[in-house]
Amino acid sequence: MADGSLTNGNLPNGDNVPMVNGEVHEKKPVVLKFGGTSVGKYAPEIAQICLSAAKHEKIAIVCSARSGVSKAGGTTNRLLKAARDAARPEFSQEYSNIISKLHQEHKDAAGCIKSSKIIAQYHQNIAAEFHALNHLLDHISTISPKTGSLNPQDEDQVVSVGEKLSSQLLTALLEDRGLPAQYIDLSGVINFPVPDYLSQAFYRDLSASIGALISSSGERVPVITGFFGRVPGGLVNNLGRGYSDLCAALVAVGLQASELQVWKEVDGVFTADPRKVPTACLLPTLTPAEAGELTFYGSEVIHNFTLQQCIPRIPIRIKNVLRPHSAGTIIQPDASAADKLDPYKNLRPKRPTAVTVKQQITVVNVHSNRKVDSPSFLAQICTILAQNSLAVDLFEKNECHVSIAVHSKSSLLNTTHSGENKYQIENTDLINAVRELEEYGVVDVVHGMAILSLIGTGLKRSIGIAGKLFTALGDNNINIEMISQGASEISIACVIEEREAHRALNVVHAELFTYLD
Numbered sequence: 001m002a003d004g005s006l007t008n009g010n011l012p013n014g015d016n017v018p019m020v021n022g023e024v025h026e027k028k029p030v031v032l033k034f035g036g037t038s039v040g041k042y043a044p045e046i047a048q049i050c051l052s053a054a055k056h057e058k059i060a061i062v063c064s065a066r067s068g069v070s071k072a073g074g075t076t077n078r079l080l081k082a083a084r085d086a087a088r089p090e091f092s093q094e095y096s097n098i099i100s101k102l103h104q105e106h107k108d109a110a111g112c113i114k115s116s117k118i119i120a121q122y123h124q125n126i127a128a129e130f131h132a133l134n135h136l137l138d139h140i141s142t143i144s145p146k147t148g149s150l151n152p153q154d155e156d157q158v159v160s161v162g163e164k165l166s167s168q169l170l171t172a173l174l175e176d177r178g179l180p181a182q183y184i185d186l187s188g189v190i191n192f193p194v195p196d197y198l199s200q201a202f203y204r205d206l207s208a209s210i211g212a213l214i215s216s217s218g219e220r221v222p223v224i225t226g227f228f229g230r231v232p233g234g235l236v237n238n239l240g241r242g243y244s245d246l247c248a249a250l251v252a253v254g255l256q257a258s259e260l261q262v263w264k265e266v267d268g269v270f271t272a273d274p275r276k277v278p279t280a281c282l283l284p285t286l287t288p289a290e291a292g293e294l295t296f297y298g299s300e301v302i303h304n305f306t307l308q309q310c311i312p313r314i315p316i317r318i319k320n321v322l323r324p325h326s327a328g329t330i331i332q333p334d335a336s337a338a339d340k341l342d343p344y345k346n347l348r349p350k351r352p353t354a355v356t357v358k359q360q361i362t363v364v365n366v367h368s369n370r371k372v373d374s375p376s377f378l379a380q381i382c383t384i385l386a387q388n389s390l391a392v393d394l395f396e397k398n399e400c401h402v403s404i405a406v407h408s409k410s411s412l413l414n415t416t417h418s419g420e421n422k423y424q425i426e427n428t429d430l431i432n433a434v435r436e437l438e439e440y441g442v443v444d445v446v447h448g449m450a451i452l453s454l455i456g457t458g459l460k461r462s463i464g465i466a467g468k469l470f471t472a473l474g475d476n477n478i479n480i481e482m483i484s485q486g487a488s489e490i491s492i493a494c495v496i497e498e499r500e501a502h503r504a505l506n507v508v509h510a511e512l513f514t515y516l517d
Contacts, residue, residue, distance in 0.1 A: 065162025152234025211254025242303030268329030298358030
């Protein structure tokens with residue numbers, strides 16, 4: 001793969017332009033999506049990737065808001081904090097300090113741009129963004145104390161500034177490197193009636209609207225904000241922090257792209273977290289179901305909404321901004337195409353695809369004073385958890401007992417937590433839930449747990465895999481709190497103590513992956 005770009009290969013007409021029945025057809029574009037950490041730390045490398053890719057492909061670029069060493073200190077988290085501070089009278093003046101620092105950081109980010117003219121224009125553009133942002137925050141500080149809450153759409157409007165700033169930075173940087181680029185803001189792209197529920201019909205209309213807007217960039221490379229506008233209830237509230245990946249997927253669908261590339265700081269998806277398991281191996285391919293399950297159980301592969309939009313039409317490739325020549329991992333909707341990319345797959349011993357750990361899990365046990373088989377009883381339990389922003393990961397019951405492994409949904413948006421603590425349950429959420437659950441029986445709570453999951457297509461039908469998993473854990477004195485298999489055809493999950501998670505990951509990987517090679 002030349003110059004770090006993904007190409008479709010040299011085509012018979014010698015111009016790398018596809019021909020069908022002797023007629024030249026326009027190549028489908030490749031969408032390159034860059035995450036916040038990459039934009040924040042490796043903007044010059046990203047520019048080089050885009051320059052190389054543009055030599056071989058028609059490309060479109062989608063940017064997340066800039067981040068730094070940790071997500072907690074990233075632009076989006078600080079914008080969220082500024083919006084929430086503005087809504088509270090006692091913190092109403094603190095947001096101006098946050099915005100002032102963000103403005104200075106984004107001005108400093110232009111240090112990698114050489115042209116003084118382009119720098120001046122970039123500074124002018126972001127100054128306008130910050131002026132509008134300050135005006136909006138002043139409005140929030142005036143209105144929110146009267147209403148008693150922060151309007152989710154106002155919060156979205158504040159958050160969207162992060163993607164606007166990063167996209168304008170990359171646009172300026174590409175122009176500085178000689179690649180004609182066009183900044184495209186999607187915050188006003190929703191120009192049609194929006195239903196209260198974000199259905200697939202809404203996403204279909206949205207992708208068409210996005211495609212039409214991007215077409216206006218002509219021959220210039222579009223650099224697109226990874227934020228697509230105001231929706232009922234708020235985009236952040238509806239989708240969490242994966243909205244920029246979803247936005248990239250909608251861009252890919254709207255442009256009928258040949259591929260969506262999601263660029264991170266890792267080579268792709270591994271059989272386990274390579275930072276914790278030295279023997280972990282890069283996976284050349286994943287099925288959409290495997291990618292979705294890995295994301296659910298703690299590996300940040302790709303947002304499930306992203307998969308739903310792209311599959312079955314558009315493959316998704318995970319690539320590394322620091323190693324652009326690496327092929328990465330492709331989530332290939334066509335199983336036969338995936339087998340061609342990994343021809344030795346069927347020659348290896350049968351094993352799971354990956355093992356992953358989801359930390360910061362709490363187990364809630366309800367010892368009921370009545371039978372729990374009643375559907376209404378189980379519905380009431382789940383309703384209580386949902387009303388207190390507790391998401392159910394695993395569920396286990398017998399005649400008079402229910403055990404539920406949960407994590408907090410609200411903490412996914414909490415600006416005080418780093419990425420490592422993103423599932424940590426807020427005390428108020430848990431206290432309120434336990435108080436309500438005690439009406440149904442005795443409740444005990446077990447903190448400091450983790451979910452260890454084996455993921456793999458056909459895993460449920462693989463004889464002996466579950467036995468090997470539990471034997472490996474038992475032989476190493478790792479206790480199992482809960483076991484779950486059945487909700488998914490492709491996963492086996494169990495709850496263990498979080499302090500054993502790192503050791504368990506290595507033990508299971510050695511037994512079910514390394515020793516089988």
